[in-house]
Amino acid sequence: MSLLVTGSIAIDTVKTPCGVSENCLGGSAVYFCMAASFFTPVRLVGVIGGDCPFDLAKVFADRDVDLTGLEVRESSKTFRWAGSYYGAMDERTTDKLELNVLAEEPPSVPAEYKDSKFVFLANTAPALQLQLLGQIDKPTFVAADTMNCWIDGHLDDLKKLLKKINCLIINEDEARMLAGQSNLTGAGEKILNMGPNIVIIKKGESGSMAFSADGERFILPAYRASEVKDPTGAGDSFAGGVMGYLAQAGRVDFESLKKAIAYGTVAASFAIAGFSLTGLTSINKSDIDNRFETFKELIKF
């Protein structure tokens, strides 16, 4: 089934203990598309400025990514982010953040995307996520990401959003913050009561947990690659794998969701093996499938 993503396209500068990558392509929608396109065609809604040095048509040349929803605003500047990771790379600092075109009106959802059935609203202001979602006719399954600044400063909007979506994908600290509860099992259950019928909590290198309103539960460790070069985009690649698999399967039952989360975990494990998108561009679908099977064996007892 059709899959649409709304999110950022960024010019990133990333420092990690393994090196530096300056002015490389990044952004939630880009990582999401790269991961999801292993499974199913993806429709992108995003906006860049006239200064963007990347030709996204070339970036996604080998992938089934529809760029009809890519808006180029010649007089604006592209979103820029610079960050550094230290030690075991489980924490990062933001060195620079220039919202630029992201501080303007969001892009429109093209008419030919309005029938999209699977939708991922990458992290941005919940009011914008609602505005983007409102442009889609009758989606089957909507997932969204959010972050601390929206929980802190835009909780009313976020609560409205939570009532409109099927699935929240959120990291562990944000889940604790949103639920006001430190125990993650309790936090997951509390967030279910806020609206979504699926909650997926991402725990970085510790894996993920999923909760359904029907009382189903799932926990999964991360796939530990021996090579981690750049964790940027891990969460969006995870979401891309999850949503890509679900859209391809055309099912959203909990058994399918478990497989989807395992595929998301595998996609993220490849994403972090190289700087920028190289971890995902250097592999093919059979690499994903092989690691999925390896992963399944690795946790079996």
Added chain:
Amino acid sequence: MSLLVTGSIAIDTVKTPCGVSENCLGGSAVYFCMAASFFTPVRLVGVIGGDCPFDLAKVFADRDVDLTGLEVRESSKTFRWAGSYYGAMDERTTDKLELNVLAEEPPSVPAEYKDSKFVFLANTAPALQLQLLGQIDKPTFVAADTMNCWIDGHLDDLKKLLKKINCLIINEDEARMLAGQSNLTGAGEKILNMGPNIVIIKKGESGSMAFSADGERFILPAYRASEVKDPTGAGDSFAGGVMGYLAQAGRVDFESLKKAIAYGTVAASFAIAGFSLTGLTSINKSDIDNRFETFKELIKF
């Protein structure tokens, strides 16, 4: 097969966000025995002072725990530890540490224990662990725990110990410290080269990983109980489940080890549900087995 543990017996005072437990029974050997005795008889080697208010024969009355190796030094004082856990209880501070009898000569291994086949050397100075191990004739499988202060200040002794044991059970920060490497997969592999043919890395509420010298790998999330009251003893209960299962099975192949780690995870999940030993004393073997099956389902995809 016979299972022996050497470790501490403590009077603990623990504060967590769920309450306070003053002067309760604790210590690595006590938690280990309580968890391991669900699976197999356990022989305890430990020492207390004349001030110890607990009758260990009564504590273990319902369990098959041999206390021949319990030494009471009337003129000495029992080891005391006080600690506090905050927030999500993944970090703790030590408020008080009185080694007392643990700073004296270690207890002797009784003659009738010398034929023990499975041995767990709970955390203490590696020189003492070596001294205790030297008193056992011909063990089949020896596992040990260690901690940062020995890696930091007694590395030569620890390296000698690593060449004498089959399995090191260590937490993630200590694994990174010992290996001098932040990536845990790399750290696990590096520690294998120091001697043990099995390395198990404990990651607290993020689960565990295991590595064998034959290149086998296993990862497992923690079992998330919705109730966590007191994390004290989680690691020793985990080790008790692991060693208890292996000794009962009488096998140490990697497939058995995977099951053992899952049982250890389940034992730890019960241990943290109550203060002191109540999480483990309030259950029976069928509770362990039922949660083992639930856990298996929970992570299957």
